[in-house]
Amino acid sequence: MRVRTIMLLKKLLSSPYPISTKSLSNMFNVSIRTIHNSIMEANDYLAGLGLETIKNVRGKGVCIRVSTKERSHMIENIFKDGYFFLEKEERELDLLLSFGFSGSPVFLNKKENEFSVSKSTIDEDMRRLRKQMGKYNIEIVSNGKKGCAFEGSERSIRTMLFDVIKKEIEIVNFQSDFFGQLSINRKILNNYISDSDINKVFDIFDSHFDTMGDELYKKQIVLFTLIWIYRLKKKETIGLINWGIMDDTDEEVDTKDYIASIIDAFNLEVSIIEKEYLTFIITSLNTDSPDTSVNWVNSQIITINLMQFVEETTGIPFHKKEEALYESLFEHIHLMIARLKSGVQVFNPILESIKKNYSEIYTAVQQYKPNIEAVIDAKISESEISFLAIHFSTIYTYLREExxxxxxxxxxxxxxxxxxxxxxxxxxxxxxxxxxxxxxxxxxxxxxxxxxxxxxxxxxxxxxxxxxxxxxxxxxxxxxxxxxxxxxxxxxxxxxxxxNTDSYTNLFNEIVSLIDKRQSFFNEDDYKKLQTLFKSNGLKINLEEIQPMLKDKLNDSHIIMNATTDSWENAIEIVSKPLLDEGIITQDYVNAMIDSVKEHGPYIVIGKNLALAHARPEDGVNELGISVLKLKEPVEFGNEEMDPVSLVFCLAATDSYSHLNIMKELVSLINDEDRLDKLLSVDSTEEFKHILFESELKK
The missing domain is CATH 3.40.50.2300 (Response regulator)
Structure with a gap:
């Protein structure tokens, strides 16, 4: 067959939909008549092998109408016949995988013969590949009799291999015997990582992580494990790094057992550093990894600001489903921050579909990306942006239904x-x-x-x-x-x-707001009485949307004015005392707040002159509560950009979302320097409350 006919056949085998002959003529820059001749030549070849031929679908184009299993069988047979010449992108993938995983030296002159191309073609492939490696700070060097190899940080090389493979090979089809169809790129991968090894790692994974139900994350952990295995086989190892491994939680024990089984199954000799490295990567990718207080506040601030920005930019009333959106988005962002800080970004196989079908939402999230990157000090890929957009798109779909x-x-x-x-x-x-x-x-x-x-x-x-x-x-x-x-x-x-809704939630909130404006603040008993009143009159409200505001939880006894101290530790103890005295928190919670700052630094300083002391709910929170301390003289927390701190809040949250309104008001305060300056200038509790609740009273 002519090269053009082979390329045409590959194009049709890779497409589940008909392609018009006009589109094919544009792709190959030839006439429609030439395309028809190539189709006839391809059909003669396919018929000779007893395979399904190319059919014309009236009004739509040409295609090969077979199941995914039959399509995979066709590709298998055509490969065996030696007819699949690789295109430049496929050659580059093969070269990259050979440098990364081949157990024998890789020589470019042998690749010329293997690909049936000229030296100038290989040189051009290598030029493009070297340019691509530049963004990872990796070079491709020739070492004489040792052949070509990567030169750079081993951690960067593994991250690059993970990044390239998940982009070039559909991760959703990574486990071929489960999903059926094999792509050309997947076939190239099998030249270096065998199907038997892939399936072996999947089996080991399934035997250790019964609770991990997310198939996408599962496949990416398996992929990273395979890269780890094959790089170790090449004697390429990670240098000494502190991976910050957690204590032996149940998840951590599962991970260690999984790694031990991998080492045994593949007969590997592995250092403690390498075990910790893979543990760290799996923990970063694992959706069930335990929560930490370090990223907790940043995750919430990003979530709240992102929700407000996307709603303002698109005009879509996401606040109608604020609770559901906040909860799902917060959990994703919290996990995303941990992953990005470890240099791991998740690939989204439906990225292009999200960009096309939810372009307005995707564009809005993309516009906000620099703000997120500034907070977490890491770059965010298009795939990560599309995952954030999915959360908004899901809620948008629900809104459209209603x-x-x-x-x-x-x-x-x-x-x-x-x-x-x-x-x-x-x-x-x-x-x-x-x-x-x-x-x-x-x-x-x-x-x-x-x-x-x-x-x-x-x-x-x-x-x-x-x-x-x-x-x-x-x-x-x-x-x-x-x-x-x-x-x-x-x-x-x-x-x-x-x-269109028969919910009277907005009416409920407007009544509460009206009473509050008359300075008759609602307490929890008032909320319950009003809820009962609405229910008895057949008026439906969404209880998830009725959350306490800052003024509902911050009473006079929780406001400490003009205290003095010479340490941030003591400031946390002072601000938490009202909550401790009322049994809202335990002493363990106070200790956890202080210990966390000692271990991870002054991450609780979230704004100019402002700190938000907090720990995890399980560290000793009995109910939702908040207190605030205004210091007479500011205290250094160790944050060069935001120190010294004059205002310290203590937040005791029972979960990730019941305190949403309180967090929104604190975020508003961070963004309002004038109001913050006013708070620092007053000396009485009444003046302090008036300024602090100012944004609520305006509603």
Whole structure:
């Protein structure tokens, strides 16, 4: 077969959908007639092997209609026949894997023969590959009789191999006997990592991690384990690094047993450093790894700010499902921070789908990315951004199910105002979702791009590209009703949500807010009485959305004014005393807050002059509570950027979300330097409360 025919066959085998001959002619830069000739040649070859031939699907294109299992069988047979020449990206993947895993020296002249290409082609492949390695601070060097090899930090090399493999090989299809179809790149990987080894690691994993149900994370842990195994086989090892391994929790014991089984199964000689390295990587990737207080506050601040930013940017009312979004997003961000700090980023196999189908949400998260990177001091990949976007997209889907759509529309007409109004009236009558915001003449089309509209209806053809346009007659007929309905359906992504709900949660919160504005603050008993009142009158409320505010939990006895101390440890003890006296927390919680700062540094300093002392709920929290200490003289916590600290809050949280409103108010305070300065300038509890609760009273 001609090379073009082989490439055409590979393209069709890799696509589950028909491809038009016009698209194929553009891909290969040849005529449609040439494509037809290549299809005939390919079909002769396939028929000779007794395989399914290329079929034409009327109106859609050509394809090979087989199951994933049959497709894999076809690829297997064609490989055996020696007909699959590698394209440049495939050659580069093969070269990279050979440098990383081959047990024998790799020589470029032998690769020329293996690939059936010229020396200049290999040189060009190597130029691109060396450039790609530059971003990992890795070089490819030739060592004479030892062949070509990577030169750089072993940790960087392993991270690079993980990064490249998970991008080039669909991780969802990584376990071939489970998912069926093998891609060309997966076949290339099998030249260096055998199927038997892949399946062996999967079996060992399943025998040690029964509780880890996330298949994506599972496959990535298996992939990293395989990279670890094969690099050790090449005698490439990690240098001495403190991996910060945790205590022997149940998860940690499972991980150590898993590594011990891997070492035994593959007959490896492994140092303590290497065991700790793989333990650290697995812990970073494991969705069930235990919570830590170090990233806890940063995770919440990022989550709250990101939620507010995405809602403001997209206009989607995510606050309607704030509880569900916050809980899922916080858990993901908390895990993400731990992974990014260890240099591990998770690949998302549906990245392109998220970017295409939820582009507005993805773009908003992407815009906020620099703010997250600044907090965690690490770069975030597109895949990680798309995972964050998925949480918003999931909630958006729920909102759409509970909502109707509204389109802000513009009518353009050159037949006069009466005709324009007739068209507008007919649109409103037949399509309640159409909201006509303006009617203009055809001479005024230049203003369209300045108007906040989603769709444009016009009685004549006009030249605009900013908004979806449909040309209709002023008098709407039965035929035009169908056309307009199709137009709205085709542009459903521009629809705006109108929440349809019989929940009276907003009414409940507005009543509470009204009473609070009269300075008659609600307590927990008041909340329960009002809930009972609503229930007895058949008014439904969402209890998850009714959370205490800062003023509900911060009473006078929890505010300590103008205390003096000469150490941050003592400041934490002073601020926690009201909560300790009331049994909201135990002494263990106070000790945990102090010990955590000693171990991990002043991470609790979250804003200029402001610290938020906290530990994990299981360290000794009995109920939700908060207290605050205003120091007469500021104290150094060891944070060069934010010291000295004059305001110390102590937060006792029972879980990751019941204190959401309190955290939102603290985040608001961090972002409001003027209000923070006012708090530091007052001396009385009443003045302090008035300024602190100022944002609530304005609602």
């Amino acid at each position: 909502s109707s759509l509204s389109y802000k529309c513009l009518v353009v007409c050159n037949h006069g105002i009466a005709t324009s109004n007739l068209l507008a009236a007919n649109l409103k009558k037949n399509f309640p979702e159409v909201d006509i915001v303006a009617v203009i003449g055809s001479r005024d089309v230049s203003v369209i791009e300045k108007l906040d509209v989603d769709l444009v209806f016009s009685t004549s053809s006009i030249d605009i590209s900013e908004k979806p346009l449909i040309v209709v007659d002023p008098i709407i007929t039965e035929d035009s009703l169908i056309i307009i309905k199709e137009f709205l359906d085709d542009n459903i992504q521009f629809g705006r949500l109108k929440i």
